[in-house]
Each structure stands twice: as structure tokens, then as C-alpha cells.
Amino acid sequence: MIPPAPHLEHELREAGLRVTQQRVAVLDAVRRLPHADTESLITAVRTETGEISHQAVYDVLRVLTEAGLVRKIQPLGTVARYESRVGDNHHHVVCRGCGAIADVDCAVGDTPCLTASDAGGFVIDEAEVIYWGRCPACTSARPVLTAP
Amino acid sequence: MIPPAPHLEHELREAGLRVTQQRVAVLDAVRRLPHADTESLITAVRTETGEISHQAVYDVLRVLTEAGLVRKIQPLGTVARYESRVGDNHHHVVCRGCGAIADVDCAVGDTPCLTASDAGGFVIDEAEVIYWGRCPACTSARPVLTAP
DNA sequence: ATCATCACTTGAATCGTTCAAGAAAATCCG
DNA sequence: CGGATTTTCTTGAACGATTCAAGTGATGAT
Numbered sequence: 571m572i573p574p575a576p577h578l579e580h581e582l583r584e585a586g587l588r589v590t591q592q593r594v595a596v597l598d599a600v601r602r603l604p605h606a607d608t609e610s611l612i613t614a615v616r617t618e619t620g621e622i623s624h625q626a627v628y629d630v631l632r633v634l635t636e637a638g639l640v641r642k643i644q645p646l647g648t649v650a651r652y653e654s655r656v657g658d659n660h661h662h663v664v665c666r667g668c669g670a671i672a673d674v675d676c677a678v679g680d681t682p683c684l685t686a687s688d689a690g691g692f693v694i695d696e697a698e699v700i701y702w703g704r705c706p707a708c709t710s711a712r713p714v715l716t717a718p
Numbered sequence: 719m720i721p722p723a724p725h726l727e728h729e730l731r732e733a734g735l736r737v738t739q740q741r742v743a744v745l746d747a748v749r750r751l752p753h754a755d756t757e758s759l760i761t762a763v764r765t766e767t768g769e770i771s772h773q774a775v776y777d778v779l780r781v782l783t784e785a786g787l788v789r790k791i792q793p794l795g796t797v798a799r800y801e802s803r804v805g806d807n808h809h810h811v812v813c814r815g816c817g818a819i820a821d822v823d824c825a826v827g828d829t830p831c832l833t834a835s836d837a838g839g840f841v842i843d844e845a846e847v848i849y850w851g852r853c854p855a856c857t858s859a860r861p862v863l864t865a866p
Numbered sequence: 867a868t869c870a871t872c873a874c875t876t877g878a879a880t881c882g883t884t885c886a887a888g889a890a891a892a893t894c895c896g
Numbered sequence: 897c898g899g900a901t902t903t904t905c906t907t908g909a910a911c912g913a914t915t916c917a918a919g920t921g922a923t924g925a926t
Contacts, residue, residue: 691853
């Protein structure tokens with residue numbers, strides 16, 4: 571109904587993908603909700619755009635990920651999350667207290683962390699970094715976690 | 719039956735854990751099979767030591783992980799894997815072709831990667847790095863993956 | 867406008883992992 | 897050493913995120 575984001579359409583087409591309402595809607599939702607899990611994205615699309623099957627969302631997310639339009643992340647012990655910030659090789663901090671995720675720019679330069687000291691003969695093309703810690707809120711709420 | 723590794727017993731006790739045959743057996747299996755998944759560890763323990771329930775293995779792995787005796791890793795799209803090399807802050811390379819995992823020593827120093835440029839107020843205590851690429855075998859087998 | 871192809875809907879299945887209750891073993895302590 | 901207490905293990909079922917499968921509907925090319 572609403573042909574809302576012509577540039578989103580464009581991006582899909584440029585990536586060699588067919589343009590469907592569902593793909594535009596999901597891509598838009600990932601844009602608006604960085605680090606959202608699949609469930610949240612389903613809810614968002616249904617609220618903002620209209621009916622969609624959960625299977626379609628899983629499908630679209632897989633396709634968008636393979637096309638490089640979104641990035642999938644999944645810290646230990648959490649469900650998969652998605653973001654639209656791709657290609658800039660940034661990383662993530664995860665709060666041990668509340669699970670909040672924030673973006674972190676790499677400290678090491680433009681092609682960061684791609685130079686492992688000895689990769690055992692592996693040809694490395696990507697470095698994925700996850701920092702673990704506590705967010706400001708959780709830090710002040712409970713200064714020390716591992717009590718007696 | 720076999721009181722095989724007195725030092726393993728010791729480590730468990732030092733970590734404040736009770737010593738059971740199952741814990742010793744699982745810890746030993748993790749030592750011998752770095753980066754093994756739970757299923758492999760269950761098989762290994764049953765072969766080398768004797769009967770054990772899969773639930774016990776899950777339980778023991780959780781306890782050992784919480785105690786810091788083993789480390790759990792789980793690259794995107796794979797099941798959980800465990801290793802006994804802890805405390806040295808090393809990282810991992812995962813092969814996109816066959817899923818093989820290898821250890822990689824950090825290139826940045828002794829307390830590596832803990833200095834993100836701007837962590838948004840997070841207090842960081844650990845950096846987890848996963849490199850993606852292709853192992854020697856997969857590299858030579860199929861020089862370029864993303865064909866057409 | 868027509869058609870072949872690809873995407874979505876619907877509904878069920880899968881897999882690793884976790885929950886729950888009772889039996890067995892490990893530590894504590896006299 | 898022997899019993900009490902607590903923790904851990906066994907057994908069997910349940911869970912939840914994700915995926916599979918078959919059929920219907922939309923997309924883009926001719």
C-alpha cells in the first residue's frame with residue numbers, strides 16, 4: 571500500500587533482489603531498530619506495515635544477510651539479532667547485566683583486527699569482536715556482581 | 719573406577735567444586751578434544767570412561783564454565799563448543815568452508831583488544847574475537863567461493 | 867498481458883538445550 | 897567410621913528459536 575521508501579527499493583534491486591512489500595518492510599524495521607531480534611522485528615513490521623508471516627521474516631532476514639544488506643549478530647546465550655550498519659567493520663559491547671548491545675568503533679584502524687599474529691594458515695576475511703561488560707545503568711545499579 | 723587424573727581432581731577442588739567421576743571425565747574430555755561440541759564430548763566420555771547421561775554433561779559443562787575451568791564458544795550458526803585453554807585471552811578462526819576452528823593468539827599484546835575507542839560508557843572486562851576465513855584445506859580445494 | 871520464476875503463507879517438525887522429580891553420591895561432622 | 901545434609905546425577909519430558917515442506921500468490925521478463 572504505502573510505497574514508503576524508494577531508496578530501500580533501490581537497495582534491494584541493486585543487490586540483485588526482487589522487491590516485495592515484505593522485504594522493504596523488514597529492511598525498514600532493521601533500520602529503525604538496531605540490534606533487534608527476530609521477534610521484535612516481526613512485531614515491528616506487523617505494527618508499522620501490516621500482516622506478515624513469521625516464516626517470511628526469517629526468510630527475508632536470511633536473504634538480506636546473504637546479500638550483505640544487514641548483518642546478523644548473536645552473542646553467546648542470546649537469540650540472533652540484526653542491524654543495517656554494514657561494511658564499516660564496527661563491533662559490539664554486550665552488557666552482562668541487562669543484555670543491552672551498543673556499537674563500538676574499532677580502535678585499531680580502518681581494516682582492524684584482520685592481522686592475527688598467526689592464523690595457522692587460515693585466510694582471514696573478517697574479524698568479529700564482541701566486548702563483554704556492564705552498561706552505565708547496570709554498573710551504577712550494582713557496582714560489584716560476583717559477590718560471595 | 720579409574721582415578722586417572724589426580725591433577726584434575728585438584729583443579730575441581732580448588733575451584734570450590736565437588737569432585738565426581740562425571741566432572742573429572744568431562745573435564746578430561748574437554749582437555750583432549752579442544753573445540754568439541756557437546757555431542758562429541760558425550761560420546762568421548764562414554765567411550766573413554768563409561769556411562770553418563772547427556773543431561774549430566776550439559777550440567778557439568780555449565781558448572782565448569784561458570785567456574786572458569788572451561789570456556790564456551792559459539793560462532794554464528796554453530797552449536798556450542800568448549801575448550802580448556804582459559805585465562806590467556808586467545809581467540810579463534812572459523813573456516814567458512816568446513817567449520818574447523820583453530821586457536822589464534824592475540825596480536826595486540828597481553829591484555830588485548832580491551833581498549834575500544836569509545837565504549838559508550840560500558841565497563842568492559844572481556845573481548846571475544848572470532849576471525850572468519852578459510853582453512854588451508856578449503857582454500858586450496860576451492861580457491862574462490864563466491865563464484866558466478 | 868502472459869508466463870515462468872521466485873517469494874510468501876500455513877502448519878508442522880527439528881534440534882540443541884533446559885526443566886523437573888526422584889535416586890545416588892559426595893562432603894561435613896560427630 | 898557411620899549417618900545426616902547437601903549437591904549432583906539419572907530419567908524422561910518439555911521448550912523455543914529456527915527450519916522444512918507443500919501449496920498459493922506476487923514479481924519481473926517476454
